[in-house]
Amino acid sequence: MSAANRKVTIVEVAAAAGVSFGTVSRVINGDAHVRPETRQRVLEAMRALHFTANRQARRLAGGRSNSVGVLVPDLGTGYIGEIVRGIDAELSLSGYDLILYTTHRAPAKEAEYVANLVQDMVDGLLLVLPRNPTDYLSTLAQRGFPFVLIDHQGTGADCAAVAAANWQGAYNAADALIRMGHRRIGFITGALDLGAAVDRLDGFQTALRAHHIPDEAELIYQGTFHQTDGYTAACHFLDLPQPPTLIFASNDVMAMAAMDAVRERGLRVPEDISVMGFDDIPQAALVRPALTTVRQPLEQMGRMAVQMLMEIFGDPAVSPRRIELPTELILRDSTAPPKAQPS
Amino acid sequence: MSAANRKVTIVEVAAAAGVSFGTVSRVINGDAHVRPETRQRVLEAMRALHFTANRQARRLAGGRSNSVGVLVPDLGTGYIGEIVRGIDAELSLSGYDLILYTTHRAPAKEAEYVANLVQDMVDGLLLVLPRNPTDYLSTLAQRGFPFVLIDHQGTGADCAAVAAANWQGAYNAADALIRMGHRRIGFITGALDLGAAVDRLDGFQTALRAHHIPDEAELIYQGTFHQTDGYTAACHFLDLPQPPTLIFASNDVMAMAAMDAVRERGLRVPEDISVMGFDDIPQAALVRPALTTVRQPLEQMGRMAVQMLMEIFGDPAVSPRRIELPTELILRDSTAPPKAQPS
DNA sequence: CGCGTTCATGTAAACGTTTACATAACTATA
DNA sequence: TATAGTTATGTAAACGTTTACATGAACGCG
Numbered sequence A, B: 001m002s003a004a005n006r007k008v009t010i011v012e013v014a015a016a017a018g019v020s021f022g023t024v025s026r027v028i029n030g031d032a033h034v035r036p037e038t039r040q041r042v043l044e045a046m047r048a049l050h051f052t053a054n055r056q057a058r059r060l061a062g063g064r065s066n067s068v069g070v071l072v073p074d075l076g077t078g079y080i081g082e083i084v085r086g087i088d089a090e091l092s093l094s095g096y097d098l099i100l101y102t103t104h105r106a107p108a109k110e111a112e113y114v115a116n117l118v119q120d121m122v123d124g125l126l127l128v129l130p131r132n133p134t135d136y137l138s139t140l141a142q143r144g145f146p147f148v149l150i151d152h153q154g155t156g157a158d159c160a161a162v163a164a165a166n167w168q169g170a171y172n173a174a175d176a177l178i179r180m181g182h183r184r185i186g187f188i189t190g191a192l193d194l195g196a197a198v199d200r201l202d203g204f205q206t207a208l209r210a211h212h213i214p215d216e217a218e219l220i221y222q223g224t225f226h227q228t229d230g231y232t233a234a235c236h237f238l239d240l241p242q243p244p245t246l247i248f249a250s251n252d253v254m255a256m257a258a259m260d261a262v263r264e265r266g267l268r269v270p271e272d273i274s275v276m277g278f279d280d281i282p283q284a285a286l287v288r289p290a291l292t293t294v295r296q297p298l299e300q301m302g303r304m305a306v307q308m309l310m311e312i313f314g315d316p317a318v319s320p321r322r323i324e325l326p327t328e329l330i331l332r333d334s335t336a337p338p339k340a341q342p343s
Numbered sequence C: 001c002g003c004g005t006t007c008a009t010g011t012a013a014a015c016g017t018t019t020a021c022a023t024a025a026c027t028a029t030a
Numbered sequence D: 001t002a003t004a005g006t007t008a009t010g011t012a013a014a015c016g017t018t019t020a021c022a023t024g025a026a027c028g029c030g
Helices: A010-017 A021-028 A036-049 A055-060 A079-093 A108-119 A134-143 A166-179 A195-210 A227-238 A252-264 A282-286 A298-314 B010-017 B021-028 B036-049 B055-060 B079-093 B108-119 B134-143 B166-179 B195-210 B227-239 B252-264 B298-314
Strands: A067-072 A097-102 A124-128 A147-150 A161-164 A185-188 A246-249 A274-276 A293-295 A322-325 A328-330 B067-072 B097-102 B124-128 B147-150 B161-164 B185-188 B246-249 B274-276 B293-295 B322-325 B328-330
Touching: A010 A021, A010 A036, A021 A036, A055 B055, A067 A079, A067 A108, A079 A097, A079 A124, A079 A298, A097 A108, A097 B079, A108 A124, A108 A134, A124 A298, A147 A298, A161 A166, A161 A298, A166 A185, A166 A195, A166 A246, A166 A274, A166 A293, A166 A328, A185 A195, A185 A227, A185 A252, A227 A246, A227 A252, A246 A252, A252 A274, A252 A282, A298 A322, B010 B021, B010 B036, B021 B036, B067 B079, B067 B108, B079 B097, B079 B124, B079 B298, B097 B108, B108 B124, B108 B134, B124 B298, B147 B298, B161 B166, B161 B298, B166 B185, B166 B195, B166 B246, B166 B274, B166 B293, B166 B328, B185 B195, B185 B227, B185 B252, B227 B246, B227 B252, B246 B252, B252 B274, B298 B322
Parallel strands: A067 A097, A067 A124, A124 A147, A147 A161, A161 A322, A185 A246, A246 A274, B067 B097, B067 B124, B124 B147, B147 B161, B161 B322, B185 B246, B246 B274
Antiparallel strands: A097 B097, A293 A328, B293 B328
């Protein structure tokens, strides 16, 4: 109501409530040693003065800042965006603030810098899709700083992590499409320095083997998860003497680009060739034909990561778990049984 | 190299460099009063010790935290994401960190709380699409706290702001499509408590008038920018005795939903009915048929806002400007001249 | 009824900086 | 060569909290 011109501090609240600032601090931090009636008085004073604790000072003095840092590689693909949505939603439930860092600019060295920097700002860290995190992960772990990895198939080191069942998703999808009749499948990999990409490729190849389909080199195109790869990969496949009947891209973005390439050749999806992706980003359902894909529970991964972090906050000694969330094949309109089946 | 276990402070750097901590502080802040050779020694010590200044302490002591807060309503639509991308890119150029707050949870009152909270955390604020900002805007302005509004057609109060030429965009688009032959156009509005939505509607209606086309109530559907509105609006229009030949949605998300509705009726876009949107979010180009739309320079709006903020940092007394970035009609495949033209 | 406990509250130091001020070391001037 | 005027550096207080410790009041027990 009244336009307090300066910042309201704990001391002013104390004065208003007729107690010392120490007591106010105790009330804020929920310390048990404060008489209910005193607490009430303090609470009222806080409300009346529109008091909000200064997080800087809090954290500096050794308390919690009630915010967690989120490191993401970028914001471009929609894929990250979904994860962040989940994180944000869950975080706000717990009354934490989100501090977002994009690290697309940060090669090797900057990583440690960022980690360092972030450390005295936030209570914990959420690392989305860390690229080569070995550098600072050890530092973090060793200092006992709370963090959880999202979508990183790590070195197996015992870090708290949440990921999607990439291998399983790729396997199941390939299996289903093979049963549908496809035997020549062009696969576009992701950036193979990412565990997720390797897992998807591996799941795919295992399904092939399970059906006794030979693993032909010309049907594996090495991509990097970027849109352009989808386009060039599709061109490569279509130029083959015997093109595949299905293109399976390691993510949706590449799959969509592949569809464009197919159409540019005057071919139709899925009548002439089927296309599928991985991720189920929002636009996968919007694109025409709607994209068959493997759904990663992106938003839920974010939520889960936050929950794990809160668990760690509660008990720092808790042994780090790695949670793998299930993926699900989403059949839409971009896939169909192959039209001409020689076999 | 060496695994410093504790946080490195200014004092340790001072010891290593053989100077007092005051001098180190001066070096950090680029104070002129320090001998070049001393500065060199301090710099080396900082590097050797992997020193990074503690932002909390810095800000608490009255300095800058080198981070700016960004308030967004949510992260869902892709529309906001683009703006944030621009902000992030430009911010990192200036060496600032981004602190992201999503306010979807924040009705009326929380706004002031958030603003208060944020204030002692960041050096400045970027408010994306503030809903009813009058509450805290005055507080902010009155305290001389630096901030700039993004995509808010305000009360005309003199706040720094960047926006897109919504009126012009809608006018030009409508004008172009009318010249293409459309005379019955169904318009889906956005949430009319948002200035942008009003401007688009107004631009559209003005174009109609300019071409002496009567403004029929049944051809204006009041939406809220959400996907479902697009669907129901399209159904409404198609059920009309004389359906429009073009549906003009106030954003891309509604336009895409409208296309779905059209297709469900067994009609084809654009052969049977044209559809267009507004924003040019990334998926607008991906969707089939690719969506005709009005491009808002989303990313650039973010960049511009940061630049304005930096300007304010540089000289707080600078008089607040309102910048309106031009919009552009992007003709894609979802629009075509109307097929049967009675007139 | 007095003394050791327990519980509520006040106090002081610390967190890592910045900034205003004090001081020491130089210059330049007369 | 003494002296005022700079310029570089050191020092102390402040920022708004938390936390360990000190104090004082109330209470139960023998």
